[in-house]
Amino acid sequence: MTTTTEARVPNGHYGLAQAARMEWIKLRSLRSTWWTLLVTVAGTVGIGVAVGLNTRSAAGDVTNNALAGVVPGLLLTGVLGVLTMTSEYTSGTIRATVAAVPRRPLLLAAKAAVFGAVTLIVGEVASFIAFFAVGATLRDGVAAPTLGQPGVLRAVAVTGAGFCLIGLLGLGLGAIIRHSAAAVGVLVAGVYVAAQFIGFIAHGVASYMPILIVENSLSTTKPVTCGTDGAACPDFLSAWAGLGVLSLYAVIALTVGGWLLAQRDA
């Protein structure tokens, strides 16, 4: 009789595609996902427009100002990344998930692929809308930047990707820490607070702080200098190096998270 029931099981086996489909349904079926993403875009654009209106001369980096809302906006995708993982533990869903997809590193890879794709799209949308909205609302006399100017398209596009990378960093931290409040705390401390301290203490390391990478490497069209006080100014990474370093952080968090997920009880 076992043979008849065994025969019902189709050939092949589950893989990344099936796991990703599950994660996509899980992500989109929570109302909180859509609210968070909506607020991310609205906040990024709103703050950008406000900063744009206070820009009095086109001599500065207007593109950088237009993308000023990205720094607080990133926090939301980071927190959403954390919660996407930790809410599985809080609710107990992790047991159903792991029973359905027992290869846990594959499971986290699927989660990262889906969450990364969604936050990449949302990040690019936020970044480009902010850029164009600011261009349309600048004061008279301040010329709006165009995507054709040197470094502008790069700055806008690469900044959009920052949402995805900070989101994935949050997802990895969620897998490592498992408790929502603790993981959000570590994310905020690591991304925002640490940057403030380290910026004061060790300039060499400061340029590797996630938030400073976003502010000074990704969202700029020209190399950032600190005015007259050149000696106290760290050498900020180039846009591509900054993107690489942020990716590295996300990959490290996800790798450690995937490894721990496989070691620990679900």
Place this chain on the structure above:
Amino acid sequence: MIEARHLTRRYGSTVAVDALSFDVRPGSVTGFLGPNGSGKSTTMRLILGLDRCDAGQVRVGGRRYRDLRWPLREVGALLEARAFHPGRSARSHLAALAASNAIPRARVDEVLDLVGLTSAAGRRAGKFSLGMGQRLGVAAALLGDPAVLLLDEPVNGLDPEGVRWIRDLLKSLAAQGRTVFVSSHLISEMALTAERLVVIGRGRLLADTTVAELSAGSPSLEDAFFRLTSEAVEYQGNQAKETAS
């Protein structure tokens, strides 16, 4: 078929499951009995590979759980604790699980209907009553039409109609040749549902037998159970002291 061999799991100094070996065969309902804290839920989690074992191994249909090709189509499980997100609807929860194992979407509505949740399928599962949550768990277990079913206290929170429904459901699933392994505290319920019994105490096997065999020589299955587990009960209530004089 479930084959557990010397299954052992410790949590700190507690030995939750202690060199436990037993087989659960297809074609009949096997009850899993034991006092509180005897290791039933832990054993279920070990079978599913949710918790790792410190020693020994367990195979389902000849394979370790993590080597199953389509886990939900081979093993269905209802665990002790809720395993769904309060903000997600029952339908979305099941649709996500179905997608993970390439189970046709139509099966979701089928199992919702089977457990009587169709009218509540679009509501947030966090608002479900205990019994409705339990029904959703049963729906998830049945989703992949699996040959092996594990249910940890399925009647917990169900109304009398639900209890009878589960009883008939489990019996009919076993009659179709499936392996059905179900834990419960309700001995009288097990006497009606199960044919075979695995009894444990403090993580160790006390009996691997049939209901008929165990109850022979005792006034009831309950008496036989108490006799068997009297040495292995850890958490015991005491008679209330009389205060009225």
